[in-house]
Amino acid sequence: MILIVDDSPENIISLKRVLEKNDFEVDTASSGEEALKKILKKSYVLIILDVQMPGMDGFEVAEAISGYSRARETAIIFLSAASANVNLITKGYSSGGLDYISKPVDMNILLLKVKTFYRIYEQSRALNQMQDALREEIEFRKEAERKKDEFISIASHELKTPMTSIKGYIQLLERSLDKHDKETIRTRLRKVQNQVEKLNLLIADLLDISKIESGKLKFNKRYFAFNEVVDHIVEIMQQSNPHVKIIKKGSIECEIFGDEMRLEQVIVNFITNAIKYAPDTDEIHINYHLEDDRIYFSVRDFGIGMSEEHQEKIFDKFYRIEETSERFQGLGIGLYICQEIIDRHHGTIGVKSTLGEGSEFFYYIPLHPSKELINQYQHEF
Template sequence: MILIVDDTPENLFSLKKILELHGFSVDTALSGEEALKKILKNSYFLIILDVQMPGMDGFEVAETISGYSKTKDIPIIFLSAVNTDKKFITKGYASGGLDYVTKPFDPDILLLKVKTFYRLYQQNQELTKIQSALLTEIESRKEAENKKDEFISIASHELKTPLTSIIGYVQLLQRSLKKYEDKAVDNYLGRTNLQLGKLENLIGDLLDISKIENGKIEFNKIEFDFNAMLQSAIDTVQQTQDCIIIQKKTVEAQVFGDEMRIEQVIINYLTNAIKYSPDCKEVHVETSINGNKEIQFKVRDFGIGIPKEMQSQLFEKFYRVEGSATRFQGLGIGLYICSEIIKRHDGTCGVVSSPGKGSEFWFRIPLNSSNMSSSEKI
């Protein structure tokens, strides 16, 4: 609706008729005071405001309108037969007007201006609807994400207790059957333990995600020998994986951080490198020092590689590279956990890869940090 404000009834009547003939809904006010009362009660997309009025003139009305949060964005067209000098026109714009038309005015020109403001109003309304819909969608996604995180937390905790019992019973069974020296039974139990180990690691990752999301994952930071920790990680992987791990470059360095969590990152990098290289079990490992300030670790494989457009999302929670999800098992949480661990060490991580040529995953963390506490949570 359009509000016309003019102290001359004849002017109101003629302009109202012109606008109504072209389909616009029109309201009128004979004074600035009446206009302000109507503006606070009704919604208008445009105000056509006469400058010369007794009591409050058009400039004062416009300044008042611009001071209300509800009305400050309503466009105003000033109409004036007297104040046609540049200084008055300038004052009109300064007081909140978006256009200034002098009387006598051309009805066709004024109508074009009104139609332009109406189109802008419609576009603004459409944008508001889109923004509102997007906000609703964002809130829905947040709610769904929270429910998913809650489910993961509950499920992983509930699964851990029976799994621990199963692992214990299988170990007891192995000891009980050891005296019979049955190779077939030993083989089956060995495979069972292997699968239970995978399940235990998966539940451990889910628990880590739950702790990260709730700020409860603990970091026990101490100074440790990086190379000794690396050798331990390599030995752990080689005992459970059919692979060849070649150390291309090593360094001796003391690092301040959570040794167990950094080892967790390295083991994840190594197992991923082997997993996504079905035709080549050789993996290269390299460690270096950057500027005596940080240690850099790289794992290079010769597997399937990753398209460039997907690399930026690799460290996001639950992300799986399109095409590999059906070939390789996993939930897409390992690299997310790795990135969170590295971030909490004030470090960075990333990947360099080409499809069919393999990938190189890396991370960098400070050698030491005087402002790090020995125990902290995220």
């Protein structure tokens, strides 16, 4: 927008008419004081400013404008009948003016200068946008680098923990073998097996995240019995965690279409997290059923829960809740992988949680995808 400042109504009318005819948006002020009030409220690309006005003259207005952050980059063209006065011209430039036009105004010259300033303004704005985008990109590289370094550190620690435990149990096993203590050997072998399984899960997650990043996470979708999968998982998880009662509610009698192994991976992740983050409770609830043409599955715990802020970020890659990162181990990629799996099943994943009262992780997936999607899966995989 252009602001014309002149105490002469005739000048304002003629300038405004010419500029609007050439598709410029125009505002006007008949005094320096009025101009300053408008500049405080609006942003202008260009100000056409008469020098000789009663009250505040054009130079005083320009000097005042230079102190406004809103108008600091605004271009000013001075208008004056005193074209031969070199001192006035010099004062105009020193007051912040970028150009000077003598009265009576040659409209062709004025239009040429206005178009030039607008072109410079657009180029400057485009350059600023490029600089902003570049700064954001640099900050995103820096943040990505920080997250990568943090992830490597966490992964190294998480992988080292079960390895250290395995090494310790093997040393204890050697002593038990010397004593021929079969019961102790069995107990310690089970503990080694548990640590190996932890290590296996960590490595599997690392491989999956690499495949997601490279677009190579494969899916083998077919029809299978969902009830059987859930029953099998619950049985195994219950045996591994006898201190927690896993309460299962619901049933899906028909077969569903999807990747059995990947959906099993999501269910195991939900249950494992529920047990991990509810160490002081003795039960978790599993609920699954059909809702119209969708499968609903959820795991509810009664543990530490999380705030709304954390709920919004919990499925982000590498995200770990700082308050729990020291107490609970993890790479911060399990739920990110779960989200990718559910996305690839054209479903939705989410969490409902109350801090201090527990969390419920859930997902919906379509019971029967369209024939087009099935054909697509068969061609892709």
